[in-house]
Amino acid sequence: MAALENVSRRAVLLGLGAGALVLSLGLPSLAQEPEEPLKFGADAMPHGWRDDPRLFVSIAPDGTVTVTIHRSEMGQGVRTSIAMAVADELEADWSRVRVAQAPGDEPTFGNQDTDGSRSLRHFFGPMRRAGAAARQMLREAAAAEWGVPVDDVVAENHVLSHAASGKQAGYGDMAARAAEGEIPAREALVLKSPDRFRYIGRTDVGLIDNPGIVTGTAIYGMDAKAEGMLFAVVARPPVVGGRAVSHDAEAALKVPGVQRVVMIDPPPQPSAFQPLGGVAVIATNTWAAMRGRDALNIQWEDGPHGAYDSEAFKAELEQAARSTDGVVVRNQGDALAALQQAQRKVEAEYYIPHLAQAPMEPPAALAIIRDGRCEIWACVQAPQVTRVRVAEKLGLPPEAVTVNVTLLGGGFGRKSKPDFAIEAALLSREMDGAPVKVVWTRDDDLHHGFYHTVSVERLEAALDDSGRPVAWLHRTAAPTIGSIFAPDPMQKLPFELGMGLTNMPLDIPNVRAENPKAQAHTRIGWYRSVSNIPHAFAIQSFIAELAHEAGRDHRDYLLDVIGPARKIDPTELGDVWNYGEDPARYPVDTGRLRRVIETATEAAGWGREMPARRGLGLAAHYSFVSYVAVVAEVEVGEDGSVRIPAAHIAIDCGPHVNPDRIRSQMEGAVIMGSGQALMSQITFARGRAQQNNFDTYPVPRMDTAPREIHVHLVGGGDYGQPLGGVGEPGLPPVTPAIINAIFAATGQRIRRLPVGNQLSS
């Protein structure tokens, strides 16, 4: 079953016990030292990586293997995929493999920020090594027990054997002895050759959490329980930076079941991951807490962002995008001169609104404080950050805080921010440490988010006689995620710019990218694929516009503008970030980008005759060191409604660990991207988010989602190649492919998202 087990509570033989876990907190950080050569992947993350299989593999006397998963499961299948990697190298029988979820403890487990599409990218290798090391230790234990050379001991499918003597043992029989053995050095490990993989790359390994999910016994943050648990909801300031000036606690306390009304102080701004403050109602059940909150009659003071208005801000961003005083973030050749001299010039502006991640499970967390320790159960993407922030808030050392990670009912970046877990801890403290579960409603989720930014992207191009661009100017105006950490930074951060803007790999001689100023008036946060959303939408729409201007087929034009297959050093494009990866191992490979475009367009029958009001649209984008192309087929009704009968999505993400989960991520990306194209947006008026629930924040449903989704996996056979990301890179090209298809179907160019009723006039 998929019950979440706290690893520190499991009886283990091979594996460290709870005490050892606590002791290991004192180990020095393995993060980068200045004199060392540059590190990448797991080794480069805070606290680095420890090659110690006992942290990740435990084997019970009955042979049950438990793999500790240190990354959060939010639908990407990581608990299954990591277990596959470990079990394969361990030569474990899959039917005897279980998983346990690691608590937030980065010094022990390595990086736990489940974001950036990097769980397998960073940890496929380390987890294979953990499995291989455990197998090696089992073989050594058997060799010692039997008095035979270790080279003659074979470990295969959960059985240790020695051919000459005919001796055999199960893994459980040797686990205790193996745990005492020496840990093999990283360099000494021999990994399996891919032709011997049992699970890696297989398409038929079921999800390890399936049984719990289909029977309703899987535990999410919202489902956390404790004896004597109280339930809380919080009325938060509707405007970021605001505060409650008065409220009617008496009225709330009259609601049967309401126990306490508690003020939470608003944090200083910018507030990073801190709760927004407000008034909490704590009750014996969720319903009573919600009714109590309804009775509070709070008077709010809005603070400096009380005038935030999306229409007015759009005009502000447009003005910024038309100004020439932005910071130049990439400059190659002389785009300004070329644009000035151009005979043929095209310019366009694109608007991409705020979005809410809106995971199906709204944020929820349970906290208990007892004997100077705090224990949290929560659906968090970053349990180690949660631990540190909760500890700070409570004035405890991090070692006194345990963050247990439940399953996440979707994350999409929202649950990287632990504000809701901090709320639970504060309210438990108010109740003398009693268990308190904070529940966010959908309204809370949409009103108090860490939203995807809002952007105006302005592009200008000069075309030569053949219609090919000779100059390219891109200005991006959008509030930065940095604004939640520093007062008014006004400029996008390198990682935001490196998401498709600076590292744009088109073969154009004169390229200039500028980033004019933009102020944030709400909390900006990560949203699946982040700044790739506006950058890819603008660039891929603009190329289609240029192709139209040039009178050329969009696919041929796109391939032409990408240019011949070549490997580009991202630092030469002005991208020093490169998703944190080694530019030598991860160049921008236009050959791979071309290939996904060719695959998707061929599969979709690009160029075929389409019936009236039907069209095919194409877009391609490189992000999270993977390459994705999408061809969407749309049908626009006479009433302006858009149907998407089919979509083809091709991804090259390097080697495949769990191909079925790559497919499912692409299917999900196509559907989520269709919502961004057609229907979803968060708008502000008087500083307040205007959308309350799924009626005003529509997302795709069965009848409005793209119908036939065809996923094409490109490349991937060579496990010596580095892995690309999977969770996020599917999303950016979907929206522009749909918008380009609408143009093909109707001749109408949509430059403002979402489409909404723009086609119904």
Next chain:
Amino acid sequence: MDITVNGQARSFEGDPEMPLLWYLRDELGLTGAKFGCGAGLCGACVVHIDGVASFSCVTPMTVAEGTQVVTIEGLSPDGTHPVQAAWQQLNVAQCGYCQAGQIMQAAALLAETPAPTDADIDAAMSQNICRCGTYPRIRAAIKRAAGQGA
């Protein structure tokens, strides 16, 4: 108030306006039915009330009184209802949070319409939201559970 949940007789004495969802989750500890919107908009909370797929988040206890309620925990004794089996075979779930509601919606659809058309599936299943985007697999799993292949 008397109510039968997964075959077991229960009595409730709290706020009669409390939605069934919170009674199931907070009072009975049956957390299979999920909270997603609180307004009958997303279907994460779907349970069967006298055999009919219903949004438990907007069903007050006064309405649920005297009915037979079946939650995902009670759909089958061991998780082998054809819909549950198909869901596993096709790896429908991503995060899984909405799937209890999806499965209960689909089970009710198949009870009523054993061989649903795509239009039938659209009509029933569009009451449920999956933010991960598992709709193509949900459709295929319903067809498989209905014995139509896929």
